[in-house]
Amino acid sequence: MVARQRTQATPFPKEELVSQDTFNKALAVGRPPNVVRNFPNSQALIVSGKVIDRAMLAKGQAMTIAANGRNIFVIEGALKAAQRANAAIIIEIARSESTYCPTTLWNIARRVDYLCNMHNITVPVAVHADHYFMKKWDDVPVAKAEISSVFDAGVTSIAIDASHMTDDLNLLANIEVSSSIPSWAGYETEIGEIKGEFGLSTPVEAKYLCQGLNAHGLCPDWIALNNGTTHGIEASGEGIQVDVTAEIHEALKAYGTSGAQHGTSGNDSARLREIAAKTKTTKANVATALQMIGWGVKVNDFGNAIMTDDGRFDKVPGEGLQDALWEEMVAYADANDIHGGNYKKLNLPFERRWQGQDATSRDRMAKAVEDFVHHLLVDVFNADGTADIACDLILEAGSYDLGAKAEQFEDPAEWTEEKIKARAAAIDTDKGPEGDFDD
Structure with a gap:
């Protein structure tokens, strides 16, 4: 194997990089078979989501960013930040985002692979299909077929989100589609739509789901909760409920399931440090903040967009994309009744x-994302150095497959479909109001 050489285009300090020998060895055994098949000559260390989760657990009190790569500048900036921080990272896109973003479930792995090779990224990267939702039981047969195609395209991790349905159907849907998820892949499940203070998740419903799956x-690597935050820009000031999260994670200790924190954008750094330190969260999704920062929109110190008095986003002149192009975007948005989070x-x-801008403008967009993500990884999430840990885990296993974190110990005879429904009927939880909470 030809060792990858760093170039002047990627001037990362030597001491912050995974060693070339370690990288080469991890590359030889750490890429899952679908990645090898899609990118046979690649020098990108695309790995299972399991590897990223285990690296955070091994370091302790650490979580990494799951950057929603809505556009190619977000992906580029996040990858460069992870390289600077020597941090293992997740790049993801939600199923719903695939309908309004150029990045989709079927091209995200290609985009990550291209950018890793272009910029000599040597840290381990998982490619995650986020919020693969099933809102009703009729969605399940479609999901079984489509999920396989997502992995065929190079994805290495997935979040099954059937939280729109009742607890029993959520569990049954996870079980039904499990045959479409490779056993080596990262696997996330979810118990509550992310809808702020309404319908907070409980230890009872979380344990019910993990018991039934076991x-x-x-064995899900992560579980996502409704723990008080929201998707998009967090404006309530309430944000993540750390105590709720810690209580639920404690109830799941026997099942080995880590936490996935959705709706991270807009929560202040102190709260995010607290969730890394006091809970078993290893994955923190950030979407809206990265998009805004890449565009050059004014944000506060934790990524919340600052609006003008007339309720518009405040673009910083000379930052992010070109000012004239921003004005075109605003005019387009106005003409198509697009406002706020939309x-x-x-x-x-x-x-x-954006890709048609001059190189200076393109680089400026990616650099803004890079600096913000680097700050999160190093100063807030405690993820620096986890690239080395992730590579060591791959080499210790001698494989791309790290296996499950917990063995099966629940009695399947107690978790038949009939008993699943009966157990769910006995759970008294408030799911909160109906709504559209896809990503």
Whole structure:
């Protein structure tokens, strides 16, 4: 194997990089078979989500960013930040985001692989299909077929989100689609739609889901909760409920399941440090903040967009994308009744225009994301150095497959479909209001 050489285009300090020997050895055994098949000559260390989770657990009180790569500049900036921090990282896109972003479930692995090779990224990277939702039971057969195609395209980790349904159907849906998820892949499940203070998740419903999955030989690497935060820009000031999260994670200790923190954008650094230190969270999703920062929109110190008095986003002149192009975006948004959080829908029609800017503007967009993500990884999430740990875990296993964190110990006879439904009927939980909480 030809060792990858760093170039002047990627001037990362030598002491912050995974050693070349370690990288080469991890590359030889750490890439899952679908990655090898899609990118046979690649020098990108794309790994299972399990590897990233275990690296955070091994360091302790650490979580990494799961950066929603809505556009290619977000992906580039996040990868460069992880390289600077020597941190293992996750790049993801939600199923719903695939409908309004140029990045989709089927091209995200190609984008990550391309950028890793272009910029000599040597840290381990998982490619995650986030919020693969099933809102009703009729969605399950479609999901079984489509999930296989996502892995065929190079994804290495997935979040099954059937939390829109009742507890019993959520569990049954996870079981039903499990045959479409490779056993080596990262696997996330979810018990509560992310809807702020309404319908907070409880230890009872979390344990119910993990018990039932364990009885069927399934061990999710992560569980996502409704623990008080929201998708998009966090404006309530309430944010993540750390005590709720810690209580639920404690109830799941026997099942080996870590926490996935959704809706991280807009929560202040102190709260995020607290969730890394006091809970078993190893994955923190950040989407909206990265998009805004790449564009050059004014944000506060934790990524919350600052609005003008007339309720518009405040673009910093000379920052992010070109000012004239921003004005085109605003005009397009106004003409199409796009406001606030729905500015995310500008990614698909405008990414080609962003890529058509001069190199200085393109680099500026990616650099803004890089600096913000690097700050999160090093100063807030405690993820620096986890790239070395992740590589060591791959080499210790001698494989891309690290196996499950917990053996099956629940009795499957107690978790038949009939008993699953009966157990769910006895759970008294408040799911909160109905709504559209896809990503």
